[in-house]
Amino acid sequence: MLGKNEAEYVRAKIAVWWDMKDCPIPQGYDGGRIRPSIESAFKKRGYSGPVFITAYADQNQTADDLLQGLSSTGVDVSHTISESICSVMYSDMLEWRSKNPPPATMMIISNQVENVLSWDLARLQQETKYNLFLAYSFSSDIESVLGTSKEWRWKKILKDYKDEEIESAAAAAALFYCKSCKFDCKSLEKFRKHLSSKKHALEEAVNPWGVELDPVTKLWARNYAAKPEYATAKIAVWWNMKDCPVPEGYDATRVRSSIEREFKNLGYSGPVSITAYGDLTQTPDDLLRGLSSTGVDVAHTISDVKYKRMFSDLLAWRDLNPPPATMMVISDQLEQFLAKPLARLQQMKKYNLFLAYSSRPYKMSVLVTSAEWLWESLLAVSEKRRHVLQKCSDRRSESMGVFYCKLCFSDCKSLDHFRNHLSSKEHALEEDNIISHIESLHYQRRQWIEMEMFPKSKRLRKTSG
Numbered sequence: 001m002l003g004k005n006e007a008e009y010v011r012a013k014i015a016v017w018w019d020m021k022d023c024p025i026p027q028g029y030d031g032g033r034i035r036p037s038i039e040s041a042f043k044k045r046g047y048s049g050p051v052f053i054t055a056y057a058d059q060n061q062t063a064d065d066l067l068q069g070l071s072s073t074g075v076d077v078s079h080t081i082s083e084s085i086c087s088v089m090y091s092d093m094l095e096w097r098s099k100n101p102p103p104a105t106m107m108i109i110s111n112q113v114e115n116v117l118s119w120d121l122a123r124l125q126q127e128t129k130y131n132l133f134l135a136y137s138f139s140s141d142i143e144s145v146l147g148t149s150k151e152w153r154w155k156k157i158l159k160d161y162k163d164e165e166i167e168s169a170a171a172a173a174a175l176f177y178c179k180s181c182k183f184d185c186k187s188l189e190k191f192r193k194h195l196s197s198k199k200h201a202l203e204e205a206v207n208p209w210g211v212e213l214d215p216v217t218k219l220w221a222r223n224y225a226a227k228p229e230y231a232t233a234k235i236a237v238w239w240n241m242k243d244c245p246v247p248e249g250y251d252a253t254r255v256r257s258s259i260e261r262e263f264k265n266l267g268y269s270g271p272v273s274i275t276a277y278g279d280l281t282q283t284p285d286d287l288l289r290g291l292s293s294t295g296v297d298v299a300h301t302i303s304d305v306k307y308k309r310m311f312s313d314l315l316a317w318r319d320l321n322p323p324p325a326t327m328m329v330i331s332d333q334l335e336q337f338l339a340k341p342l343a344r345l346q347q348m349k350k351y352n353l354f355l356a357y358s359s360r361p362y363k364m365s366v367l368v369t370s371a372e373w374l375w376e377s378l379l380a381v382s383e384k385r386r387h388v389l390q391k392c393s394d395r396r397s398e399s400m401g402v403f404y405c406k407l408c409f410s411d412c413k414s415l416d417h418f419r420n421h422l423s424s425k426e427h428a429l430e431e432d433n434i435i436s437h438i439e440s441l442h443y444q445r446r447q448w449i450e451m452e453m454f455p456k457s458k459r460l461r462k463t464s465g
């Protein structure tokens, strides 16, 4: 049942944060069965590490027998106001992560992971990875940015558990927490007394726990010096020339050296491979020659498939080049096309990551980067003087870049052959094929959405009426 990447977690700790408001105990279900149900779900997948569960809710609204059932099976109970459950849970998760280095497993039982937690958590996971499980009572259809080992329906976990299945390990005495007052105790009676005390009511009114999440990764530094493992490692660059073009009048032979100089400034001196993507039928010869003469590969695509081609090239490169290594994407549309799948990949196998764009994005990417640049500052467009000084060294013996056609998957070494290819019948035919394939996909999607929105029976009724 275990994937090969999960083996290190078999006996590792499992910590569970459970939002009882989103995923309540069903009517008539015994609170004492929650722990064995969750343990059983993990056991079935091959995990046998110790399980720590904390249940979050406004515990004034939870019946005594449920709390007793939870507590007697070693489930910690936390009280907070309903609106703050998510932020309290998250702050506990952060604290737990800081005290429990991987390998370990995290499970979050909540409906709000995607909307509230996923951005910050996906960034944390790119930096320090834990094995992650989710459970919820409903989820959205959109693909999450979080990489998980398994996602469950909450009710299914409870339904799948049969009493005789497992002997729960003798439970350690569970704690009752009041998150509003930072108060804890071991007896339900004391806990109830606290929750109904004047002191507690006052504390909750005067110092309510924040409702908003506090994303810790927002403050992470960028453009810091290279970590030793990356200092001499390979660097691969995928560059969308449409978003970030070579500026008018800028010498294309300077692109590589400008980029490399910025890398060196941060302490990166590994070999740099660069591929420039664009509609090359629109790109002047001297620009292509300039790039190619400094060992920049150029790749012809059309807009409809550009990011598909960039991403599949990036995947192929990752397969051939295990970490440590650095990846860089130069593009303005990263968030739209690449960020989510790339963030998921980074949670599985982490590379050092650079970005560049022509204008600063309005929000921070879900991708964790160690350096980001504005395209024009990366090219040092305003630094004319340095340009003159560097010019002779720029033309040093790089191997020549390759000309790729990413529509026909062919390549040439000379620009003349490449131009011949781009104006050939075979190439035109391939381009037509790709465009008509995309059009038919659009058409099918439109039909499918129409069917979903207006099922046939309704449409028929409408036309006949």
Ligand SMILES: [Zn+2]
Pocket (backbone or CB within 6 Å): 178, 179, 180, 181, 182, 183, 194, 195, 200, 203
């Ligand atoms: Zn309290």
Ligand SMILES: [Zn+2]
Pocket (backbone or CB within 6 Å): 405, 406, 407, 408, 409, 410, 421, 422, 426, 427, 430
């Ligand atoms: Zn072609």
